[in-house]
Amino acid sequence: MSRQNSVPPPTAGLSSDLLLGPVSGTNTFEETVQRLLQTVRLGLIAPGERLPAERDLAAQLGVSRDTLREAIGSLAGAGYLISRRGRYGGTFVSDVLPSPPVVAAETPAGAPHPSITAEEIDDVLTLRDILEVGAARTAAGRVLSPPERELLWSSLVAAADAGADEYRRVDSRLHLYIGELAGSPSLVPLLADVRMRLNELLDAIPLLMPNIAHSNKQHEQIVIAILTGRPAAAAEAMREHLGGTALLLRGFLE
Amino acid sequence: MSRQNSVPPPTAGLSSDLLLGPVSGTNTFEETVQRLLQTVRLGLIAPGERLPAERDLAAQLGVSRDTLREAIGSLAGAGYLISRRGRYGGTFVSDVLPSPPVVAAETPAGAPHPSITAEEIDDVLTLRDILEVGAARTAAGRVLSPPERELLWSSLVAAADAGADEYRRVDSRLHLYIGELAGSPSLVPLLADVRMRLNELLDAIPLLMPNIAHSNKQHEQIVIAILTGRPAAAAEAMREHLGGTALLLRGFLE
DNA sequence: GTGAATGGTGCGGTGTATATACCTTTGAAG
DNA sequence: CTTCAAAGGTATATACACCGCACCATTCAC
Numbered sequence: 289m290s291r292q293n294s295v296p297p298p299t300a301g302l303s304s305d306l307l308l309g310p311v312s313g314t315n316t317f318e319e320t321v322q323r324l325l326q327t328v329r330l331g332l333i334a335p336g337e338r339l340p341a342e343r344d345l346a347a348q349l350g351v352s353r354d355t356l357r358e359a360i361g362s363l364a365g366a367g368y369l370i371s372r373r374g375r376y377g378g379t380f381v382s383d384v385l386p387s388p389p390v391v392a393a394e395t396p397a398g399a400p401h402p403s404i405t406a407e408e409i410d411d412v413l414t415l416r417d418i419l420e421v422g423a424a425r426t427a428a429g430r431v432l433s434p435p436e437r438e439l440l441w442s443s444l445v446a447a448a449d450a451g452a453d454e455y456r457r458v459d460s461r462l463h464l465y466i467g468e469l470a471g472s473p474s475l476v477p478l479l480a481d482v483r484m485r486l487n488e489l490l491d492a493i494p495l496l497m498p499n500i501a502h503s504n505k506q507h508e509q510i511v512i513a514i515l516t517g518r519p520a521a522a523a524e525a526m527r528e529h530l531g532g533t534a535l536l537l538r539g540f541l542e
Numbered sequence: 543m544s545r546q547n548s549v550p551p552p553t554a555g556l557s558s559d560l561l562l563g564p565v566s567g568t569n570t571f572e573e574t575v576q577r578l579l580q581t582v583r584l585g586l587i588a589p590g591e592r593l594p595a596e597r598d599l600a601a602q603l604g605v606s607r608d609t610l611r612e613a614i615g616s617l618a619g620a621g622y623l624i625s626r627r628g629r630y631g632g633t634f635v636s637d638v639l640p641s642p643p644v645v646a647a648e649t650p651a652g653a654p655h656p657s658i659t660a661e662e663i664d665d666v667l668t669l670r671d672i673l674e675v676g677a678a679r680t681a682a683g684r685v686l687s688p689p690e691r692e693l694l695w696s697s698l699v700a701a702a703d704a705g706a707d708e709y710r711r712v713d714s715r716l717h718l719y720i721g722e723l724a725g726s727p728s729l730v731p732l733l734a735d736v737r738m739r740l741n742e743l744l745d746a747i748p749l750l751m752p753n754i755a756h757s758n759k760q761h762e763q764i765v766i767a768i769l770t771g772r773p774a775a776a777a778e779a780m781r782e783h784l785g786g787t788a789l790l791l792r793g794f795l796e
Numbered sequence: 797g798t799g800a801a802t803g804g805t806g807c808g809g810t811g812t813a814t815a816t817a818c819c820t821t822t823g824a825a826g
Numbered sequence: 827c828t829t830c831a832a833a834g835g836t837a838t839a840t841a842c843a844c845c846g847c848a849c850c851a852t853t854c855a856c
Contacts, residue, residue, distance in 0.1 A: 308602050309603075309731070310602075310603060310604030310605075311570060311573050311574055311577065311603050311604055312568065313570065313604060314566065314568050314573075315843075315844095316565055316567065316843075316844065317843075317844085319565050319566060319568075320565055323565065341801080341802060341803085342802080342803065342804095343802090343803095348562050348564075349563075349564060349565050350564030350565055350567065351565050351844085351845095352844055352845045352846070353845090353846085354843095354844070354845065354846085355843080355844060355845080357803085357804085360803095371802095371804090372802085372803080372852095372853085373801095373803040373804070373851075373852050373853065374801080374802060374803075374851085374852040374853020374854065375799090375800065375801050375802065375852080375853050375854045375855070376802080376853075376854060376855080377801080377802050377803060377852080377853065377854090378801095378802065378803080379802095407727075410725065410726070411726045411727055411728050412728075414680060414724060414725055414726035414729070415726045415728050415729055417676070418672070418673065418676030418677060418679075418680060418724070418726070418729065419672065419673075421676060422671070422672030422675060422676050423672060425672075426671065426672060470668060470672070471664065471668055472664070472665045472668035472669045472672070473661075473665055474665050474666075474669050474736075475668070475669055475672065477563070478732065482728075569812075569813095570812075570813065571812075571813085595832080595833060595834085596833080596834065597833090597834095605813085605814095606813055606814045606815070607814090607815090608813070608814070608815085609812085609813060609814080611834085611835085625833095625834065626821095626822085626833085626834080627820075627821045627822065627832095627833060627834040627835070628820085628822025628823065628832080628833060628834075629821085629822050629823045629824070629830090629831065629832050629833060630822075630823065630824080630832075630833075631821080631822065631823090631832080631833050631834060632832090632833065632834080633834085
């Protein structure tokens with residue numbers, strides 16, 4: 289043990305045992321599960337809709353059908369997916385999604401929160417701020433094709449029209465699509481990841497209608513700023529929007 | 543079953559077969575190699591310095607010693623690491639790092655670029671802009687401890703004093719440390735990844751002294767803005783700084 | 797009833813990762 | 827000069843994740 293013994297080396301002491309972190313240990317299986325979960329939880333495929341056939345999906349994901357099936361099975365067991373066989377069968381997203389395992393916001397006996405620490409909250413909110421504000425700014429700085437513009441607008445409308453039950457999902461989609469408009473393919477999975485983490489936190493607090501209304505108004509400002517090509521305005525609007533959620537979360541959880 | 547299928551589903555056609563992308567297929571072994579490579583290429587451990595003992599490092603990384611050794615062996619073969627046995631031995635970073643396999647910037651026969659496409663360049667630069675500008679802004683918005691402030695400043699000085707041979711490495715460290723000051727642990731690996739991708743591109747173009755001098759000046763502006771707590775100024779300075787590199791890259795490679 | 801598309805099942809092969817134990821080298825301390 | 831501790835080097839056995847393939851069972855349009 290004890291590392292930097294002889295010389296306190298000139299470069300040591302900076303950060304960053306980037307080393308330190310445990311290597312992901314990402315099973316192909318677990319990663320596949322996460323992918324599917326994202327697809328469902330972020331609303332990329334709506335409740336009741338069908339996934340591609342197992343053989344096709346496995347090919348798309350670059351995974352053996354066996355592994356994919358294990359993943360599907362595990363998610364089916366959790367109530368997210370339903371498989372039907374036979375012609376015109378397939379694997380479908382549950383019509384009614386299971387409410388995810390809510391991490392208790394209150395500690396029953398004073399025990400430390402199982403997985404919802406203050407550091408996690410800060411981490412997620414900070415990262416989200418960086419990613420989403422940057423995405424909005426970048427998207428606003430690009431010239432968008434007519435179909436892109438229409439799709440953005442319809443995503444906005446969908447969010448505005450959504451009921452409380454589907455709001456989380458539709459909202460996620462809108463934010464994700466803004467990220468996609470930024471034009472960096474690598475950005476989208478990062479946004480998806482941080483959004484998944486955020487949703488996990490949001491699941492622990494109530495969803496209030498006034499907040500939704502407020503969010504919708506902000507969404508509109510963001511989208512309009514993007515459509516009219518004003519990066520600074522888009523960034524500012526997004527920052528405000530995220531700030532609201534951040535306040536809400538910190539208020540309830542910290 | 544299935545509710546809204548009558549209509550060509552409202553949610554389809556959006557982006558994002560987030561599904562589509564192939565699952566990473568990340569070997570523990572390859573991931574370990576990447577980690578070590580980052581540690582060396584980004585200057586987290588300087589040439590000549592020692593890595594933790596195999597057994598310790600394996601534990602830190604959450605990897606079996608066997609796998610770690612394979613990774614070390616492969617990097618030793620490539621000239622990045624050197625292992626010495628016996629008491630006070632260990633694994634060390636090569637005193638002189640191998641110049642990485644330069645992806646030819648010119649196509650010899652008109653064949654398509656092996657791995658350096660215009661899309662990759664855009665992707666990296668866009669993502670970098672989002673991450674680093676956001677990091678600078680966030681870092682400037684935090685109250686920094688005295689040691690943090692000193693370390694930031696000394697990183698700046700190190701970059702200013704660096705010779706052309708070590709510039710890439712020291713520059714990476716500075717940028718990475720700014721990211722660390724943003725206070726989001728999850729952000730750091732993302733910055734490291736995008737920086738690795740960027741360095742791969744930079745390796746394909748010459749390093750000019752005037753550019754270095756200019757960069758140093760910009761670094762100073764960024765750091766000062768962070769130290770004086772001016773988020774907008776920090777973001778703007780960082781954006782300018784990155785813009786320079788972006789122009790350079792696009793000029794040489796696109 | 798027939799055919800086609802789909803999920804369900806079984807099996808064997810291969811490579812990767814782990815765990816454990818032991819050997820070898822080196823240099824400082826006694 | 828001997829000893830010892832700390833490091834890398836080696837060997838072997840085990841578990842299982844992932845894959846590819848072939849085949850079965852179910853369902854619905856026609």
